[in-house]
Amino acid sequence: MRFSTNQLLMFAGLFTWACVGVFLTVAPILDERPPPADYLMWVLPYVVFGVAYWQLVWVIERRQSLRTKVLLLLLLTLCALEVSHLSHSGLGRTLLLIVAGVLPWTLPLSWGVGWLLGQNLAHAAVLGLIPGVRWTQAAVLFGLYLGFSSFAFVMSMVGRRQSEGRGELRKLNSELRATQALLAESTRIAERVRISRELHDLVGHHLTALSLNLEVASHLVKGKALEHVTQAQTVAKLLLSDVREVVGAMRGDDHIDLTQALMSLSEGVPRPVIHMEIPEHLKVDDPQRAQVVLRCTQEIITNTVKHADADNLWLTIRQTEKGLSIHARDDGRGTDQLDEGNGLLGMGERLRQLGGKLSVSSDLGKGFRLDAWLPREVVI
Secondary structure (H helix, E strand, C coil): CCCCHHHHHHHHHHHHHHHHHHHHHHHHHHHCCCCCHHHHCCHHHHHHHHHHHHHHHHHHHCCCCHHHHHHHHHHHHHHHHHHHHHHCCCCHHHHHHHHHHHHHHHCCHHHHHHHHHHHHHHHHHHHHHCCCCCHHHHHHHHHHHHHHHHHHHHHHHHHHHHHHHHHHHHHHHHHHHHHHHHHHHHHHHHHHHHHHHHHHHHHHHHHHHHHHHHHHHHCCCCCHHHHHHHHHHHHHHHHHHHHHHHHHHHHHCCCEECHHHHHHHHCCCCCCEEEEECCCCCEECCHHHHHHHHHHHHHHHHHHHHHHCCCEEEEEEEECCCEEEEEEEECCCCCCCCCCCHHHHHHHHHHHHCCCEEEEEECCCCCEEEEEEEECCCCC
8 A cells, every 4th residue: 555645644643642642551550559630631632632633634635724734733732741741751742753743744944943942942841840850850851852853853844845846746747748748749740741741742743744744645646555555544643633632631630639638637646636528539720729728727737736725626628619618626715815826817818819718716615617718710
């Protein structure tokens, strides 16, 4: 089985959380004495910590608001400090190591470093309040725990950057495959046009000249020679007709098939799930229009991945006698104040240059909707 980075982060944190619970449970038994009442009160903040951590990883995966992440981080930190305070131990520090591991995934770097220092200072203060622990010991433990937390923080930050790098690499790879497929189609069409032109200009020209010479020869010979000349003239005309038919067929299939290129764009996108509905052979008669359709589809997918926080994207492309339409919608968070960025503005400009149009709409909590249309004939 292959797990995502967030899933591995969740499993590692929950395993560490469970180990802390085991130790807190068996510690009174190992001491062979009944635990104090306040020692048993650690159960509530300990359980809340596990639930909040699970929720935070879910929030990270769905790229929800920074405010939600900060509130969950605050709850995790307070629960870890409370576990140390009620159990009269430093085990809450282990829970804070879990918090240090998720800080790079939830906060900007400067905020994360500040939070790391703050939670370690708070834990040192909690340790100083435990009976039998001197403040000098708490200060030494602060430095020790800060080193552990910093290591966890840096390793998690490296993991996040590698994950983002892999995601960007998958996106670029998909776009490259789509561009490669479009280029292959354009090259195929250009080669067919070149061959058809050569057949028409060279073979067709020579066959026409041959037919004219045979026509002249038919008036200069008689008897059996005339029969052979007439037969050769008939064969030449048939060959000329066949060449013209082949040239017409080759020029008739000069449409760019966009299906492969568009399907490549949806590959390697883990979230949202892209439900693409396109014709089995989506043929466009102009390279410029094909480029516009490809770039518009690419921009729709990119915007949904970056901004929509959607689980699903439905993308439908239809072709009619009048033109080509693109309809997209997602189940993301949406917005009641739609602000068209450079991507949407560029998409609209490309469409209008070819006589097309673009319509976008969004409502808070109801996702994002886009409709684009291109006419069948290029309008300059």
